[in-house]
Amino acid sequence: xxxxxxxxxxxxxxxxxxxxxxxxxxxxxxxxxxxxxxxxxxxxxxxxxxxxxxxxxxxxxxxxxxxxxxxxxxxxxxxxxxxxxxxxxxxxxxxxxxxxxxxxxxxxxxxxxxxxxxxxxx
Numbered sequence: 632x633x634x635x636x637x638x639x640x641x642x643x644x645x646x647x648x649x650x651x652x653x654x655x656x657x658x659x660x661x662x663x664x665x666x667x668x669x670x671x672x673x674x675x676x677x678x679x680x681x682x683x684x685x686x687x688x689x690x691x692x693x694x695x696x697x698x699x700x701x702x703x704x705x706x707x708x709x710x711x712x713x714x715x716x717x718x719x720x721x722x723x724x725x726x727x728x729x730x731x732x733x734x735x736x737x738x739x740x741x742x743x744x745x746x747x748x749x750x751x752x753x
Contacts, residue, residue, distance in 0.1 A: 640677065640721040642753065645669070650688070654752060659692040680721055683712040684752065687732070691749050694739075703739040706732055723753055 640647055650665030663685050670681040690705035710732045718726045731750025738746045 640669075642722055650684075651752065654688055654691075654749070657691075657695075657749070659688045659695065659749075663688040663692065676716070677721060679712060680716060680723075683709040684723075686712070687728075687750060687752070690735075694746065699739055699742070703736060706736050706739070710736065728752060 642648055642651055646665040646669040650662040650669065653659070653665060654662035666681055666685045666688065670678060670685060673681055686705045686709035690702045690709065693699075693701035693705065710729060713725055713729055713732070716725055718724070728750050731747070734747050735750060
């Protein structure tokens, strides 16, 4: 299924902005909570896209808690979900994000002691 072109989501307002701020600050559980509120109000491709971001945030939270298996599982699901979207969607550069997710997945598979920085969103 191919995602239709979309207008950018407003990452400067409300739950999207709050979630992005939390994500960038390493408060991944809080980011997930904010984005989940935004996710509930969406439909179609935007809803699927936000679900992938939520999965990324929860994966980072699992990693912080020492749950590498849970982190790897959610990162894989998020990456598969994001594959349906073009290189940029809703104001987010997805090629960069997908590259970061692949690096994380590889680090988790190899049980690397140090993981790369969280995949950058935006």
